[in-house]
Amino acid sequence: MPFAVYVLGVAVFAISTSEFMLSGLVPAIAADLAVSIPDAGMLTSAFAIGMVVGGPPLAVLTMRWERRRALGAFLVAFAVVHVVGAVATDYAVLMVTRVLGALACAAFWAVAATAAIGMAGENAKARAMSVVVGGTTLACVAGVPGGAFLGQHLGWRAAFWAVAVLSALSVIAVLATLPPSAPGPVARVELKPLFSKPLVVAYALNALVQGATFCTFTYLAPLVTEVAGLGAGWIPGTLVLFGIGSFIGITVGGRIADARPLTVLGAGMAALALGWAVLALTAGNAVVAVALVFVQGLLAFGIAPVLTSRVFYLAGFAPTLAGGLSTAAFNVGNTVGPWFGGLAIDAGLGFRSPVWVSALMMIMALGVFALIPKNSGKNVRRRVDPGRARSTHG
Incomplete structure (x- = not known):
């Protein structure tokens, strides 16, 4: 795997820390x-909504940009708004910076x-996405607890300053390691295949699975304290345990998903649906509940x-806009x-009810999964534009 892919994962760690750290601030x-x-x-909520509505149109507006410069520009903007947020004394200003x-x-x-x-x-593709999305799981394991620690000892503004510094360092790393690329195609070239049935199914699965995951994750604290009967001191540890499970899962999943994508997806979703139902039934048992948080x-x-790489396998010559729509679908679920x-x-x-909602959303996801043709068990290998291929491999 090229080193630059890992650099992108580190940059995602910085921005994902910002996305989730407010839960402790x-x-x-x-x-x-x-x-x-x-x-x-x-x-x-404003951050999540901005992610939903911002992804596709900004992907259209920046398609003709050289990727390395575009990524650097977005990270610079991200760092700047966090500096402004760190010194904001007005709620409205802070809200604007979040959007x-x-x-x-x-x-x-x-x-x-x-x-x-x-x-x-x-x-x-799946392995590459596991590295990039792995930045999000690392944010759950280290970034969010770290932000909460800074907030408790140095004030909430220190967490914003930390994200600004991480983003600035990521700018340097991205510009130094990513190879140059040719500008993308005009938007109309990428629009045509984006709403085919297989891609709509892929977007829907992404939204439903993420919705199920974050439904329970959001209300994990009251589930741990009010239902499992554990003390409040268990909440950070339980969140970290979920993050560790997530990191292991995405690492292993990324290594096997390219070869057997639908087998991994179908079995994983069925196990998730069963796991949420079992957690809802047994949440009163602290040992079982904590173990299932890790497993889920x-x-x-x-x-x-x-979920993420399948979009790119299906999108053909429309990777940028497909990525924007996939990001939007993720945040719709979130x-x-x-x-x-x-x-x-x-x-x-x-407080058990969000877990039942998660199980119901996974049952809905399995219904959508049934719409995938049986003959698509292998990832589709689309023809690649030679000019784009040369540019992305340096």
Whole structure:
């Protein structure tokens, strides 16, 4: 695997830390800016919504940009908005920085995924995506707890400064290691194949699986304390355990997904559906609940390389926009999953109910999976434009 792919994974670690770190900073931000905790929590929702709406149009606008410069520009923008956020004394200003940061993040994801796929080669797309998406799992293991630690000891602004520094360092690394590439095609060339049935199925699976994952992950704290009966001190450890499982899962999944994509995807989704149901039934047993948190993290991110790389196998000459739509689908799930879980809790169904929602979403995902033709058990190897192939391999 080219070293530059790992550099992209490190950059994703920086931006993913920003995406998720507010979960541990909301009370401090609310107190400092004199807003309610729900209002401070909207900063997380604003980021997710910005990711959903920003990915596809920004992918269109930047398709003709040289990839290395585009990635550098997005990371510079990401660093700048975090500097502004770190010194913001007004809630509205901080909200604007979150939206702008989300737009830069969405654009970076779309181009980074395309660049990683191109550098890895035609038969290693899933492995390349496991490296890039692995930056997100590392953010769960180290970045988010690190942000919470900084917030507790140096104030929430220190976490924003840390992300700005990481982003700036990533700019240098990306510009130094990525090979130059030719500009992408005009947008109309990539638009045609983007809404074929196989790709729509791939987007839907991405949204449903991520929605199921983040539905339970968002409400893991009350599940651990109120249902499993563990103390609040177990919450960080449980979140880290989920992250460790995710990292192991994505590492292993990336190595086997290219050869047997649908086998990995189908078996993984069935196991996830069963695991969420078992967790909902046994969450009162602390040992079983904690063990299943690790297993579910492993399974959820174990199939992530298939979910992301399949889009690129199917997209043919439309990698950039397909990457933008895949990013949007991921964040649709990241947004609606926790929302559905919150509705279940508000309906008085208890803190187990988000886990049941996760199981239901996985059953829906299995129904969508059944729409995939039986003869597509191998990843489709599309013809590659020779000019693009040369540019992406340096």
